[in-house]
Amino acid sequence: MFASRSSVLLALTTLLTLFSTIDASPVERRRNNQDSNLVLNQYKVPTTVGASTLPTPTGTLKAIALGRGTQNYTCSTASGTPVSVGAKADLFDVNPLLKSITIAQGTQLLNLLPQFLLNFDLSLVQRYSIPVLGYHYFNGGGQPMFDLGSTGFLVAKKTGDIAAPGDAYAGQFGVGYGAVDWLNLVDAGGSTGISEVYRVETAGGMQPPTCTAAGPIQVQYAALYWFYQ
Numbered sequence: 001m002f003a004s005r006s007s008v009l010l011a012l013t014t015l016l017t018l019f020s021t022i023d024a025s026p027v028e029r030r031r032n033n034q035d036s037n038l039v040l041n042q043y044k045v046p047t048t049v050g051a052s053t054l055p056t057p058t059g060t061l062k063a064i065a066l067g068r069g070t071q072n073y074t075c076s077t078a079s080g081t082p083v084s085v086g087a088k089a090d091l092f093d094v095n096p097l098l099k100s101i102t103i104a105q106g107t108q109l110l111n112l113l114p115q116f117l118l119n120f121d122l123s124l125v126q127r128y129s130i131p132v133l134g135y136h137y138f139n140g141g142g143q144p145m146f147d148l149g150s151t152g153f154l155v156a157k158k159t160g161d162i163a164a165p166g167d168a169y170a171g172q173f174g175v176g177y178g179a180v181d182w183l184n185l186v187d188a189g190g191s192t193g194i195s196e197v198y199r200v201e202t203a204g205g206m207q208p209p210t211c212t213a214a215g216p217i218q219v220q221y222a223a224l225y226w227f228y229q
C-alpha cells in the first residue's frame, strides 16, 4: 500500500502538522471540542466484515481513539504455539483530525490511520503532539482495561469477535502474521463513564503460528477503538 518509507514519512508529517494545529486559546479549544463532539455523533463504527457482524452499539459514542502498541503472547517452550497474555497500547485522540472535513473524508481517514501509524515505532509517535486520550492494558487478573481519564474507565469483557478482513494490514510495512480480530467488549463490572468498546480496522498484532524460543513475544499492532456509554 505504501510506495516507500519516505512517502510514508511525508504523509505522517502532514498528518502530524494537522494534529499540531489544534489551536490556541482555551475558548477556541472549548469551541473546537464542542464542534468535534457534534461531528463525532455522526460517525458510525464499522461492524461488518464480509458476512460477519459485531453487535450494533446501543449507547452514545463518547470517543474514538487510535490504539498503538503491542499484543503480547508467551511461549512456555521452544516448540508449541504462542498463547495470548494481553496487550498494551497508547490511545491517541482522533477528534482534532475530524474538524473541517466531511464525514466521508473523516471515515476514510480513520480507517487508514491504524495501518499507517503501525509503521512507526510507538516511541516516535509519542514524541509528536498527538493528544493522548488514555491507555489500554491488562490487569493482574487478565482483564482488558481502558483508562480514558476524565472520559471514563472500562473494565472489559469480550462479547463479539469476528476475523479482520483478508486484506487487512498484516504487520509493520505490510509484513507479519496478520491483523487481530475485530472485537466488541462490554463492562465486566467496575466501569465508569464507558460501558462498551469496539476494536476495529486492526493492523498487525497476530502471533506467529509456532514458537521458536521460550519466553514473551510482543507483536506490534494498531487499531481504532470506539467507546460508548
Ligand SMILES: *[C@@H]1O[C@H](CO)[C@@H](O)[C@H](O)[C@H]1NC(C)=O
Pocket (backbone or CB within 6 Å): 069, 070, 071, 072, 085, 086, 087, 088, 138, 218
Ligand atoms: C505487554 O507488552 C508491553 C510492551 O509493549 C509491556 O510493557 C507489558 O507489560 C506487557 N503486558 C503483558 C500483560 O504482558
